[in-house]
Amino acid sequence: MEKVTLFWFRRDLRLEDNMGLYYAYTQDSNVLPLFIFDTEILEKLEDVRDARVTFIHDQIVRLHEELKGFGSSLVVKKGTPIDVFRQLLEDYEIQAVYTNRDYEPYAKERDIAVGDLLKSHEIELLDFKDQVIFEKDEITTDAGAFYKVYTPYSKQWLAKYASLSFSPVTLDKRKNAFFQTKPLPVPSLSDLGFEKSDLYMPPLQVDKSLIRTYDKTRNFPASNGTSRLGIHLRFGTISIRILAQEASQLNDTYLNELIWREFYMCILYHKPEVVDNAFKPAYDRIPWRNNADDFELWCAGKTGYPMVDAGMRELNATGYMHNRVRMVTASFLTKHLLIDWRWGEAFFAKKLLDFELASNNGGWQWAAGTGTDAQPYFRIFNPESQMEKFDKEKKYIKKWVPEYGTSSYPTPMVDHKFARERALETYKNALERT
Known part of the structure; x- marks a missing residue:
C-alpha cells in the first residue's frame, strides 16, 4: 500500500492561505487531499437541485484541476465520514490526517468519531484554526468567560487583532510534497443523487470599491451595496484572514460584520444548546x-x-x-x-x-x-x-x-x-x- 498523509478538505475549499493544508504540505511528504460528500448532510437536503451542492461540486472540480498543476489529484468520496475512513485505511497506509477545525455540533461529533477510529490505528488527526481569526477561548472576559454581548466582544477582538501580523501562507511547488498520481475520478452530480442548479452563484471577487463605501450602501436593498461573499466564507473558497486584512484597511463597518460572524461562532461553540x-x-x-x-x-x-x-x-x-x-x-x-x-x-x-x-x-x-x-x-x-x-x-x-x-x-x-x-x-x- 502507498504511504500517504491525508489532508481532509471541509469548509476550506481553496489552496491559498489554507492553514491545515499548509502544515500538511510543509511538514510531510506524499500529501493526498481528500473531500467527502457527507451523506449524513446530503440525505437531509430536500431539493435535488440544491444550489449549495452544485456550488460545492463546482469548487471540487476546480480544486481537482488546480492540483493537477502539482502533479497530484483529489480523492473524492461519498458516504459517511466514518465509513469512508474505514475504506481509506484499507486502501492506503495513512501516516496522519490533517484538517481544519469546525465548530458546529455535528462537526465536533463527527471529528471525535473519526479521531477515535484513527487513534485505534495509531494515526493522529491534526486540526488547525482556519475559518476564523479567533476561536474558542481566544476572546474572553477578564474572568475567562466567553462574551455574551457583542459590543465588549468586538472591542476585545479589535484590540487583539491590532497586535497581529499577517502574511498569507502559500504552497511552494518546488517542494513537491503532494502525492504524485494520475487524476482520480470526481463523481458527477448525478452520482451524488443531485441535479445542477441554475441559480446564480456569486463570483469570488473582493470588490475593494464596494467595501470602501459599504457603510453608506449596505442598508439599501435596491443597490449593489453588499459583497455577496457569504457563500465563499461559508465554504472557505476565500480566506477569512485575507478578507479581514482588506476590511481593516478599507471599512470598519464591513470588518464589524466579520466580527459578528465570529461572535456567533463563539456563542455556538460555547452554548451548542442554542x-x-x-x-x-x-x-x-x-x-x-x-x-x-x-x-x-x-x-x-x-x-x-x-x-x-x-x-x-x-x-x-x-x-x-x-x-x-x-x-x-x-x-x-x-x-x-x-x-x-x-x-x-x-x-x-x-x-x-x-x-x-x-x-x-x-x-x-x-x-x-x-x-x-x-x-x-x-x-x-x-x-x-x-x-x-x-x-x-x-x-x-x-x-x-x-x-x-x-x-x-x-x-x-x-x-x-x-x-x-x-x-x-x-x-x-x-x-x-x-
Missing part, C-alpha cells in the same frame, strides 16, 4: 401562535407588507436575501405573527446559499429577542417605515412585487399596531411568569 433553545432560557416560555396558514403566507411572500414580501420572494427565487431585509422579515414572523423563530430559521437554512448555522441561529434569535442582544424584547421593526427609509423609491419592491400598488396585491394580513401590542403583551406575560 441550536434548539433560546439563548435566554426564559424566552422559551413564550407561547408562540404558530399558525401554519400565516407561516405559508410569509414563506410565499404574500403578507401584504411589501418589504417582507419582496424579501421572501427574492430568497425563494435566488437563494439570497439582502441583510437589512433579513432583519425585517425575521422580525415580522416572530413579532407580528408570533411564530417561533425556529420555524423561520429552518426555512432560511433550506433556502440560503450562504447558510451558516451560527450566523443564521444568531440572527434569528436577535430578531426574536431571545438571543444575545443587549436590547430588551420590545424592538419591533415597522415594515412600512423600513420600506420608506431604505427603499423610498420602491425600486426593490417593484422588482420583486410587481403587483404592488394594484388591486391584486393583498391587504396586510395583520395590522401593525395591533400586532406590535399583542407581541409586547405576549412577551411581557411570558417573562413575568415564575
Whole structure:
C-alpha cells in the first residue's frame, strides 16, 4: 500500500492561505487531499437541485484541476465520514490526517468519531484554526468567560487583532510534497443523487470599491451595496484572514460584520444548546401562535407588507436575501405573527446559499429577542417605515412585487399596531411568569 498523509478538505475549499493544508504540505511528504460528500448532510437536503451542492461540486472540480498543476489529484468520496475512513485505511497506509477545525455540533461529533477510529490505528488527526481569526477561548472576559454581548466582544477582538501580523501562507511547488498520481475520478452530480442548479452563484471577487463605501450602501436593498461573499466564507473558497486584512484597511463597518460572524461562532461553540433553545432560557416560555396558514403566507411572500414580501420572494427565487431585509422579515414572523423563530430559521437554512448555522441561529434569535442582544424584547421593526427609509423609491419592491400598488396585491394580513401590542403583551406575560 502507498504511504500517504491525508489532508481532509471541509469548509476550506481553496489552496491559498489554507492553514491545515499548509502544515500538511510543509511538514510531510506524499500529501493526498481528500473531500467527502457527507451523506449524513446530503440525505437531509430536500431539493435535488440544491444550489449549495452544485456550488460545492463546482469548487471540487476546480480544486481537482488546480492540483493537477502539482502533479497530484483529489480523492473524492461519498458516504459517511466514518465509513469512508474505514475504506481509506484499507486502501492506503495513512501516516496522519490533517484538517481544519469546525465548530458546529455535528462537526465536533463527527471529528471525535473519526479521531477515535484513527487513534485505534495509531494515526493522529491534526486540526488547525482556519475559518476564523479567533476561536474558542481566544476572546474572553477578564474572568475567562466567553462574551455574551457583542459590543465588549468586538472591542476585545479589535484590540487583539491590532497586535497581529499577517502574511498569507502559500504552497511552494518546488517542494513537491503532494502525492504524485494520475487524476482520480470526481463523481458527477448525478452520482451524488443531485441535479445542477441554475441559480446564480456569486463570483469570488473582493470588490475593494464596494467595501470602501459599504457603510453608506449596505442598508439599501435596491443597490449593489453588499459583497455577496457569504457563500465563499461559508465554504472557505476565500480566506477569512485575507478578507479581514482588506476590511481593516478599507471599512470598519464591513470588518464589524466579520466580527459578528465570529461572535456567533463563539456563542455556538460555547452554548451548542442554542441550536434548539433560546439563548435566554426564559424566552422559551413564550407561547408562540404558530399558525401554519400565516407561516405559508410569509414563506410565499404574500403578507401584504411589501418589504417582507419582496424579501421572501427574492430568497425563494435566488437563494439570497439582502441583510437589512433579513432583519425585517425575521422580525415580522416572530413579532407580528408570533411564530417561533425556529420555524423561520429552518426555512432560511433550506433556502440560503450562504447558510451558516451560527450566523443564521444568531440572527434569528436577535430578531426574536431571545438571543444575545443587549436590547430588551420590545424592538419591533415597522415594515412600512423600513420600506420608506431604505427603499423610498420602491425600486426593490417593484422588482420583486410587481403587483404592488394594484388591486391584486393583498391587504396586510395583520395590522401593525395591533400586532406590535399583542407581541409586547405576549412577551411581557411570558417573562413575568415564575
